[in-house]
Amino acid sequence: MKNHTVKIIGVFFTLFFFHSIFCYSDEVNLEEIKKAVEKRIEAANPIYVKYTNKTTYTVDYNKYLVDNPQDVSNENITFDVIMEWAQKGDKLRFSSISPELFNGRIVEQPKENLFVFDENLVVINNGSFYFDDEQHPFYKISYDKKNTKVHLNIFDLSGDTIVRRVLSSFNSQKQSCKIEKRSDTNGSNIFLNINDSGRSEKVSVWLTDDQDHLIKKLEFISGSSKDILEDITYKVINDIPVPISGKYTRFLNGKLFEERIFNVSFIELKGNKIPNSL
Numbered sequence: 573m574k575n576h577t578v579k580i581i582g583v584f585f586t587l588f589f590f591h592s593i594f595c596y597s598d599e600v601n602l603e604e605i606k607k608a609v610e611k612r613i614e615a616a617n618p619i620y621v622k623y624t625n626k627t628t629y630t631v632d633y634n635k636y637l638v639d640n641p642q643d644v645s646n647e648n649i650t651f652d653v654i655m656e657w658a659q660k661g662d663k664l665r666f667s668s669i670s671p672e673l674f675n676g677r678i679v680e681q682p683k684e685n686l687f688v689f690d691e692n693l694v695v696i697n698n699g700s701f702y703f704d705d706e707q708h709p710f711y712k713i714s715y716d717k718k719n720t721k722v723h724l725n726i727f728d729l730s731g732d733t734i735v736r737r738v739l740s741s742f743n744s745q746k747q748s749c750k751i752e753k754r755s756d757t758n759g760s761n762i763f764l765n766i767n768d769s770g771r772s773e774k775v776s777v778w779l780t781d782d783q784d785h786l787i788k789k790l791e792f793i794s795g796s797s798k799d800i801l802e803d804i805t806y807k808v809i810n811d812i813p814v815p816i817s818g819k820y821t822r823f824l825n826g827k828l829f830e831e832r833i834f835n836v837s838f839i840e841l842k843g844n845k846i847p848n849s850l
Contacts, residue, residue, distance in 0.1 A: 595749030606739040608785040618843040625653040633829035634676030730815035731790035731801040
């Protein structure tokens, strides 16, 4: 009887250990989700897309950004950011056109921030700061793509790049994982939760229960900040599901700081139709 009990306990811990490493349900696992996300991102290269970020900074966020919060207007500020992303292999162009802000007010007309990488050199025109400043060059050139500018492409806005990064670095020794099927009025979904208590980070993702595993909603908590991506819609182009709209909100210490609503106005996935002159 004692040996039988030991065997049962051994089987239990073996199953628990296996589950903790691979984090799987009976029908889906982390690797399957990761491959679906990677396939979606990698298939959309080459890509040329134009989209708009309708952005709102709240009063709390405006006060957080400045040295003298008492000078900030007591109204939220909403403005459009026109985005453009073109990529062929490792060559890419990113540009954004947005107004200049100061103390929660629009103080200048929209200017373009431009980033171009051609496999060797990075060329940057940071219009927000350098258009009228004689002490800085109109263009900056660098050999290091990583230390130049943070880009937001549509897969950043849909949460795909966040999921790929989290799943690529998943460590069962440091992170806990939960994955399960959930059904609601909109059908069957997959719920994925990864918690890293050591870094005070938690990612919760709701995905479609099919081979594409499209992201429907994502919540990312890191310390006192919380980012939510939701209302994400996709369009299938050349058999590739591409995000075309969605909503991003950011909270800090429970206060709403920022909201972005993105909408794609143009998209091209055929390399021969994307001008090399970009």
